[in-house]
Each structure stands twice: as C-alpha cells, then as structure tokens.
Amino acid sequence: MISIPVAAPSRSYEVLIGSGLLACSGECLGKILENRRAFVVTVPPVRRCWSKVFLKSLTAAGIETTLLEMPDGESAKRLATLEQLAEKLVKQGADRNATLIALGGGVVGDVTGFLASIYMRGIDVIQVPTTVLAQVDAAIGGKTGVNLVSGKNLLGTFHQPRAVLVDPAVLATLPAREYRAGLYESLKCGIIGDTGLFKLFEDKRREILDRDPAVVEKVIADSVRLKASVVSADEREGGLRQVLNLGHTIGHALEAETRYTRLLHGEAVAWGMIAATHIALSTGKLDSVTAGRITNAVLGFGKLPKMKVQTANIVKRLRSDKKTRRGVVHFILPREIGKVEITSDVPEEMIRAAVDEIRKLARN
Ligand SMILES: NC(=O)c1ccc[n+]([C@@H]2O[C@H](COP(=O)([O-])OP(=O)(O)OC[C@H]3O[C@@H](n4cnc5c(N)ncnc54)[C@H](O)[C@@H]3O)[C@@H](O)[C@H]2O)c1
Ligand SMILES: [Zn+2]
Numbered sequence: 251m252i253s254i255p256v257a258a259p260s261r262s263y264e265v266l267i268g269s270g271l272l273a274c275s276g277e278c279l280g281k282i283l284e285n286r287r288a289f290v291v292t293v294p295p296v297r298r299c300w301s302k303v304f305l306k307s308l309t310a311a312g313i314e315t316t317l318l319e320m321p322d323g324e325s326a327k328r329l330a331t332l333e334q335l336a337e338k339l340v341k342q343g344a345d346r347n348a349t350l351i352a353l354g355g356g357v358v359g360d361v362t363g364f365l366a367s368i369y370m371r372g373i374d375v376i377q378v379p380t381t382v383l384a385q386v387d388a389a390i391g392g393k394t395g396v397n398l399v400s401g402k403n404l405l406g407t408f409h410q411p412r413a414v415l416v417d418p419a420v421l422a423t424l425p426a427r428e429y430r431a432g433l434y435e436s437l438k439c440g441i442i443g444d445t446g447l448f449k450l451f452e453d454k455r456r457e458i459l460d461r462d463p464a465v466v467e468k469v470i471a472d473s474v475r476l477k478a479s480v481v482s483a484d485e486r487e488g489g490l491r492q493v494l495n496l497g498h499t500i501g502h503a504l505e506a507e508t509r510y511t512r513l514l515h516g517e518a519v520a521w522g523m524i525a526a527t528h529i530a531l532s533t534g535k536l537d538s539v540t541a542g543r544i545t546n547a548v549l550g551f552g553k554l555p556k557m558k559v560q561t562a563n564i565v566k567r568l569r570s571d572k573k574t575r576r577g578v579v580h581f582i583l584p585r586e587i588g589k590v591e592i593t594s595d596v597p598e599e600m601i602r603a604a605v606d607e608i609r610k611l612a613r614n
Contacts, residue, residue, distance in 0.1 A: 251278075252471050256390060257482040261410040265390060265478060267471050269463050271417040272304050272378070276311025279376060282349070282412050283308070286374075288315045289344055291335060291362040292353040293322040296380050299423045304353060304378070316342055320361060324510070327357050327396050329405065332365050339369060349374040349412070355381035355428075356388035360406070363394030367409035377414045381424055382432025383516055385416045386439065386473035387494075391481040402510075408486060416474065418467045430551050431516030433458065434497075436469055437547060438523060439476040442493050445588040447472040451547050459551065493590050496582040497522035500605065503567040504559060512557045520548050521557075521608045528604040529596055530583040540586055549611075557612050561605045565598065 251268035266278055288308060292301055301317060308315045318338050320331050339348070352362035352375065359377055366375035379389035395406025421429060440448030450469060451458065457465040477494065484490035501522030505513055513521070527544045530536035568579045578594045579601070585591055 252467075254471070254474050254478050255482075256410075256414075256478045258392060258410050258485040260392070260408070260485060261412075263411060263413050265414040265416060265474050267416040267418070267467065267474060269417065269419045269467055271415055272300060272420060273307050275304055275378070275415055276307040276309070276313060278415060279308070279413060280311045280313070282374075282376065283311075283313045285347075286313075287344065287348050288313050288351055288376075289318055289339060289342070289348055290315060290351045290353050291318050291320060291358055291365075293320060293326075293355075293358055295322060296354045296358070300380060300420055301353065318342075320358065322357075324357060324397070327361055328398075329396055331361055332368075332396065335361070335365055336369055344369070344373075346370045346373055349376060351376045351378055352389075353378045353380065354384070355379065356384045359384050359388050360393075360395050360403075363392070363409050363411070364396060364405075364407060367394055367407040372409070374412045375409065377411045379414070379416060380420045382421060382429055382470070383435055384432075385418070385421075385470050386432065386436045387477060389414050389416070390474060390477050391491075392485070410485075416470060418470050419463065421461060421466065427514065429461070430459070431514040431520075433469075433551060434516040434520040434523070434548065436473040438494075438496050438519065439473040441523065441544060441584055441587060442476065442496055442582075442590050443480075443588050444472055444476050447476070448547065448587050451550075452543070455550050489592070492580065492592050493582055495580075496584070496590055497526055499568065499571070499579060499581050500525040500564065500601075500608075502571055503564045504557065506567055507559045507563055508557050512555055517554050520551075520554055521612070524548055524611065525604040525608050526581060526583055528607045529581060529600050530585070532600045532603065533583070533596070535591070536584055536586070540584070543587065544584060554612065559605075559609065561602050561609065564605045565601060568601065 254265045350366040377389035379385045392410035395403040398404040497519040501518040505518040531541040
C-alpha cells in the first residue's frame with residue numbers, strides 16, 4: 251500500500267493507494283471510524299459492482315455501516331439531492347459523530363463532501379473514489395459542490411476529507427470512455443510537474459489503455475502525489491493551485507458551448523491542453539519538439555469526440571468564465587515537460603488561432 255500525505259492548513263490526511271484495498275477498508279479506516287457510524291453514499295452502478303466487498307470489510311471490522319443511494323449522473327449533482335440524503339440521514343439517526351463515506355465518481359464525491367460540510371454544521375467525510383477522474387483529482391483537495399441551473403459548481407464549500415482510500419482495481423468496471431477521459435487529467439499532472447509520469451504515458455500507452463494493474467497503480471499514485479503537493483501548498487486556489495487548470499480555460503468553454511452533451515470533462519480538458527500547447531508554441535515559450543510530444547501524448551489515446559463550435563463563441567465564453575478575473579483570461583501554458591506558467595497576457599489573435607487549430611483537428 252502506498253500512503254501519500256496531504257498537508258492542507260485546515261487538515262492533514264493520508265491518501266491510501268493499493269490494488270484490492272477496498273477489501274481491506276475495515277482495517278485501513280478502522281481507527282478513523284472507531285465508535286462512529288458510517289453512512290456510505292453511492293450510485294446504482296457502483297453499488298452493483300463494489301458495495302458488497304466494501305461493506306463486508308467495514309462490517310467485519312465492527313463498524314456499523316448504512317448504505318444510502320443517490321441517483322447517478324451529473325444531473326443529480328444539485329441541492330435537491332443533498333436535501334434528500336440529509337432527510338435519510340436524520341431518519342437513520344445520524345448525529346454529529348456520524349461519518350459520511352463517498353463511494354463513487356466525482357459526482358458522488360462532490361455531493362457527499364458538500365453534505366458532510368453542512369450536515370449538523372459539519373461532520374467528517376471519507377472519500378473512496380471509483381473513477382480515474384475522482385481518484386487523481388476530485389477526491390483530493392477538499393473542494394465540494396453542486397450545480398445550479400445557471401452554471402456548474404456555483405454552490406460549494408471547502409471540506410477536507412479525513413482520509414482518501416484509492417483502489418485502482420475498481421477501475422476494471424469503469425466504461426472505456428470514462429476511463430480514458432480521466433486519464434487526460436492524469437496526463438495533465440505529468441505536463442504540469444512530473445516528467446517521469448509524462449514519460450510513462452509515452453512509453454506505456456498500450457499497457458495504460460489495457461488497464462495493466464501495475465502500470466495503472468503507478469499512474470494513479472504519481473498523479474495523486476502531484477495533486478497532493480499542489481493542494482498542500484495552496485489549499486484555496488490562491489495562486490499555485492491554478493496550475494491544475496492546465497487545459498481548463500478553453501476546456502470549460504468547449505464543455506459549455508457544446509451544452510455539456512458532446513464532451514466528457516476530461517475530453518474537453520484534452521482539447522484545452524492541445525490549445526494551450528498551441529498558444530505556448532506561438533508565444534515562443536515552448537519549443538516545437540516538446541509541443542509535438544504533448545500533442546501526440548494527448549491524441550495518442552485515440553480519437554476525441556468531434557464537435558462543432560464557432561471560434562468567436564468560445565472567445566466570448568472565455569471572457570465570462572467564473573474564473574475570469576476582471577475580464578482578464580488566465581492561461582496555464584506549458585514551458586517544458588514538467589513545468590508550466592500562469593499568464594494573463596495572451597493576445598486574442600493567438601487564442602483564436604489555437605481554437606481554430608483544435609476545430610480543425612476535431613473535424614478529422
Ligand atoms: N471537487 C473537485 O475538486 C473536482 C475536481 C474535478 C471534477 N470534479 C467533479 O467531478 C464530476 C465528474 O466526476 P466523474 O468523471 O467521476 O463522473 P461521475 O461521478 O458521474 O462518474 C461517471 C460514471 O461512471 C460510473 N462509475 C463510477 N465508478 C464506476 C466503477 N468503478 N465502475 C463502473 N461505473 C462506475 C458512475 O456511476 C457514472 O455513471 C463533475 O461533477 C466535476 O465537477 C470535482
Ligand atoms: Zn478537470
């Protein structure tokens with residue numbers, strides 16, 4: 251088992267990573283859950299595949315465990331779901347000593363984390379992420395939230411978990427498209443700050459796509475290490491944490507412009523990383539060989555979904571993004587493999603050219 255510390259100012263905790271860890275969760279979480287009731291929040295697809303082994307282990311360790319289900323999908327990430335779960339908690343007698351456990355992807359993690367942060371003014375949460383995206387990103391760092399009709403993640407809190415338990419073996423049942431989409435976030439970690447991880451994606455692409463357990467565990471652990479170090483240095487996205495948004499400036503605009511129906515989040519980030527690489531190349535801050543390596547690594551996972559977008563509409567959306575500060579668009583640009591910079595002075599012409607470039611690639 252690998253243990254990676256997260257030292258956020260508001261709380262320190264461990265991310266435990268190991269293939270088959272779900273079956274040992276009782277032992278791993280026993281100390282944290284001592285004399286506490288555990289309420290496991292999950293969704294039907296995850297319950298069917300993984301709740302039995304997880305609950306069996308917790309129960310065997312003497313932990314009183316109750317399973318709560320919420321509807322699946324991004325559309326369930328809203329306040330109404332929180333309220334329904336909270337009513338169930340009250341009915342089941344959950345008090346301030348109860349601990350919530352999020353067993354699922356980023357949606358379950360965000361909803362459960364948010365609920366834990368406000369139920370009886372705040373109770374503990376443990377994250378047990380079951381998608382690549384949640385294992386390398388959403389479960390670590392304490393961001394929680396739900397969507398409004400007006401926009402994504404507009405309500406939320408910071409609430410660090412007591413622990414994060416990552417079992418890469420659960421990825422075996424993840425639909426192929428979800429699996430691949432999560433990998434782009436992991437590749438992002440390599441580009442931001444881990445040359446070894448980036449090389450792993452170059453050298454072991456086949457093994458990663460085939461979900462070779464040993465290689466996948468390494469990819470997940472290295473990505474977690476990167477995210478953990480960034481979050482430890484900057485809990486509330488003051489500055490450094492922004493580097494995690496590589497590919498997200500244009501990615502978010504693409505997701506919104508295609509009405510969240512064409513692209514999974516990771517796929518939008520993949521297009522966004524190609525665009526950011528194009529911009530970095532145009533500014534002369536990135537050499538063409540490295541730009542080619544990044545673009546090839548992204549496209550090497552296979553075809554990304556096609557999309558039809560207008561460049562002008564993307565640029566308009568960039569200006570109104572919630573992360574835009576006073577009309578200034580921030581970009582995270584690669585300088586070399588393992589090094590990025592945050593910049594706010596990219597000329598609009600360069601942005602247009604980068605969007606044109608991905609539009610061209612997206613048509614083929
Ligand atoms: N809090 C953060 O810091 C943070 C960071 C990134 C993303 N997010 C959020 O995460 C959400 C996306 O998360 P996601 O991509 O994990 O999507 P998701 O939670 O919707 O999961 C994707 C699908 O996979 C299914 N699934 C999950 N694990 C499975 C498994 N092991 N086997 C079979 N099926 C499984 C789910 O039921 C779902 O249908 C978004 O709402 C996004 O805003 C949060
Ligand atoms: Zn992301």
